[in-house]
Amino acid sequence: MPGSKILASAHYVPSDIVTNDDLAKIMDTSDAWIQSHTGIKTRHMSLKGENTSDLATKAAQLALDKADLAAEDIDLIIVTTFTPDGLAPSTAALVQRNLNANKAWAYDIMTACSGFIFGLSTADKFLRSGVYQHALVISAEVNSKMMDFTDRTSTVFFGDGAGAVVLTADMQGNGFLAGEDMHTIGNADVVHSGRIPPLQELSAENYPKTDAFVQMGRDVFNEVTTLIPQHIRDFLSSKSLKPSDIDYFIPHQANLRLIEYIAKDLDEPLSKFSTNIIRNGNTSSAGIAIGFDELNQSVNLTGKRVLLTGFGAGFTYGSILMQF
Incomplete structure (x- = not known):
């Protein structure tokens, strides 16, 4: 394939x-x-x-x-x-x-x-x-x-x-993608950015406006900690794997405390989790991409299993299992 x-x-x-x-x-x-x-x-x-x-x-x-x-x-x-x-x-x-x-x-x-x-x-x-x-x-x-x-x-x-x-x-089928699991839950309230309100009336004063980024921090934390660890376990189980079978985890760089929570919930050492948030902050979708590049530069990934897990506004979340 x-x-x-x-x-x-x-x-x-x-x-x-x-x-x-x-x-x-x-x-x-x-x-x-x-x-x-x-x-x-x-x-x-x-x-x-x-x-x-x-x-x-x-x-x-x-x-x-x-x-x-x-x-x-x-x-x-x-x-x-x-x-x-x-x-x-x-x-x-x-x-x-x-x-x-x-x-x-x-x-x-x-x-x-x-x-x-x-x-x-x-x-x-x-x-x-x-x-x-x-x-x-x-x-x-x-x-x-x-x-x-x-x-x-x-x-x-x-x-x-x-x-x-x-x-x-x-075309020989030796690709990196060993599995994936993607989800969307329509929720515009917990995190949103750039909303453009519709018109209320026809007026020469009308001009497009957008709002700033807004997040309900505690709600985000609760939603992620409720969904993501179980999502990871269920996804790996569907591949006959356990968290301990993964060599490296690259989660969304939302918050170091959140990454620590996920590691503890999965009973995996934080040393297996790629973290760049300490020096880069939360770079949204770029955080996992940066984390993958840093891991790719520092470790020989041949024969390794790497799990990428993202979660974001929308609410969207998903994982990709890489096998090199």
């Missing part, structure tokens, strides 16, 4: 580092409060005009260089983002232009923080079709542009960044 392989991965974060003390200068918070509640020490923020497509382009170019491929070799570009440059054109179309990937068609997937999971799954299916040879999956977020900097309960979590992988079709 045809499959797809990961040729290369890369990530990119903006150069500006924002500490907890920096945030404490503009809002009612402190380094001690942020670290105790989130585990975050620093985050990268795009403070020099880089938009989501810029971060995505830089991560993609780094991945292409590692794969020894030219942009013209790419047939498909998928960008997963919760913070697009705009509604149209898609952020993926802007990346296609920036890379001069003239043969590629491109589009965005918006499943919030689980985006990288959904993007990998989608690209894999296109490559399995036999119609396409190479694909780029990029998760990129500029969360900072959507934040209300008077809302300390949300804003202190988030940072900006991008991760990318280059995939290639494998």
